Amino acid sequence: MKRSELLRRMRKSKFFIIGTIIAVLVILVAFTSPLFVVHDPIQSDLRSRLIPPQYFSQGMEGYILGTDALGQDIFTRLVMGCRISLLIAAAGVLIPAVIGTALGAVAGYFGGMIDNVIMRICDIQLSIPTMVLAITVMAIFGNSVPNLLVVLAIVGWTSYTRVVRGSVMGIRNSEFIQASRVLGASNARILITQILPCVLTPLIILMSQQIGFVILTEANLSFLGMGVPLPDPSLGSMIADGREYIATAPWTVVVPGVALMIIVLAFNFLGDGVRDILDPKNKD
Secondary structure, eight states: OOHHHHHHHHHHOHHHHHHHHHHHHHHHHHHHGGGTOOSOSSOOOGGGTTOOOOTTTTGGGSOTTOBOTTOOBHHHHHHHHHHHHHHHHHHHHHHHHHHHHHHHHHHHHHOHHHHHHHHHHHHHHHHSOHHHHHHHHHHHHOSOHHHHHHHHHHHHHHHHHHHHHHHHHHHTTSHHHHHHHHTTOOHHHIIIIIIGGGGHHHHHHHHHHHHHHHHHHHHHHHHTTOSSOTTSOOHHHHHHHHGGGTTTOTHHHHHHHHHHHHHHHHHHHHHHHHHHHHOTTOOO
């Protein structure tokens, strides 16, 4: 696709523009937060528990979005939790993408027994509910960020495998692949230099669409106490901690809940926009 056509589609896609603006703002706030946050996200102060949002009436020194049951500043914990969620999302998309792409490329290129074994494992994986598998793994090995990434890799690699396998099967007998074989190129070289570039477009689309799912999965596990370990903040654990006070201090649940919704929605919009932009069948 020509650069001019790519830029035209980017400017025309409302989903891409909205998703990109919100995602960039979230990333900037999350990763520049040490420059402007005043309160400690972990330090408790029971004298300041359940203070309603003060917004900016007292500047950055006040409790902009209020405090929770332990007197912790919700705004500080929110931005720190967003940073943790974004880092986990980046790793939680990249790791299964690498694993799934490798397995899908091998299955689609070689076919036969290798393809059957990989795809039957994939079918077994897909038959197990995602949250049941995630909770089981975390219950056995304990909640930690490395274990959480293992869970995300286990539940996420199948999507990449199926997409890449289908793309590879469609081009493995193409003339340029046959020419590479005649010239003596090894299978590994063909996979890396000839086939992998051809599957990058569907791979990028899928990765962009999986970001929101990974963030939501991490939040669900943290809500159940099996995600990001305490005392590190997480949007899911913040919602879980505040659910007992939803009637008397609704901001303890509403603030992280709305933030989670906006972040997931933004990345879903971004994924839909990337799909519309890179889809060769889209003639708009």
